[in-house]
Amino acid sequence: MNLINKIKNFETLDLMQKANEITLKEHGNQITLERAIFLSWWCDKGDCLFCYMSTQKPKIKEPEKARRNINSILAEAELCRRTDWKIEFLSGGYGSFSTKEIRNISQNIYRITGEPVWLNIGITKDLESYGDEIAGITGAVEVANPQLHDEICPGKSLEDITEMLELAGELGFQKAITIILGLGETPDDLKYLFDLIKGLGIDRVTFYSLNPHKGTIYENAPQPASLYYAGVVAATRIKFPELKIITGTWIDNLANIGPLLLSGANGLTKFPLFKMFGTRYGKRVEEEVLWAGRGLIGTFSNFDKLKESRKIDPQLEPFIKRYIDKCIK
């Protein structure tokens, strides 16, 4: 089956059916809720054409103030543990925290959740400093067509991302990439993505759909069509049955979730957790998973789990309370 032609010929339903069979056979029917934990609202690069950070860089005069309080980061990790959310990765703009600081935060999160942490902290060669607290390294590829990549993300070359992931593999870490759909790519560009996944032995891909930010060139661009998104995910699943696939869905596109799950997604991400928890939007995510015939690990609505208390560092308490109050409001 030529997967790319299937997408181009609008045969998405065929792809989804095949992808669904493969997913159930290889992965079972459990779906995770994934949360990227941000370290900072600053990025040294700030030049990716779609990125919110690119609109903020000129406004931020004191980057150190854009760093998050570490107790707030750890409080978020504790709430993920309570609600059975997976931490997709720690994500930081370039130049916001040192390697030593990131390692320290990761070790603390590992202690809290009992699970090693994935990193998505930009291109770095400084991977030997990390140990058992790290599960894997993520390369933020965004768009796999090399020419488009250079135009859209001029500050982070594909070669450097590739080198980092090769090094990560040599050091025994798992490897992930992120891809954004809707940046101007075409179905034919999937060949670059497939080559990348195969060539680097990628373990996990996170797909996002474009979120058009005000002040960027994509401000008035449409988000990718639901069936195009589903077709890309389904083709990727068919090509790589064992790959873990996470799909990002914004709060304004929750109806994408069912088709994405049937196309092979193992996890869902990109939700504003505290804003959606216990609301009709959070419950809608649960319904989407239910009606795709999948089981959900993690909750968007169980307040008892959110409030479950246990002995933790007292410094985290006020931050935890603040997050829970946000959910209850």
Ligand code: SF4
């Ligand atoms: S490197 Fe990442 S955070 Fe920085 S501008 Fe590009 S996409 Fe945004």
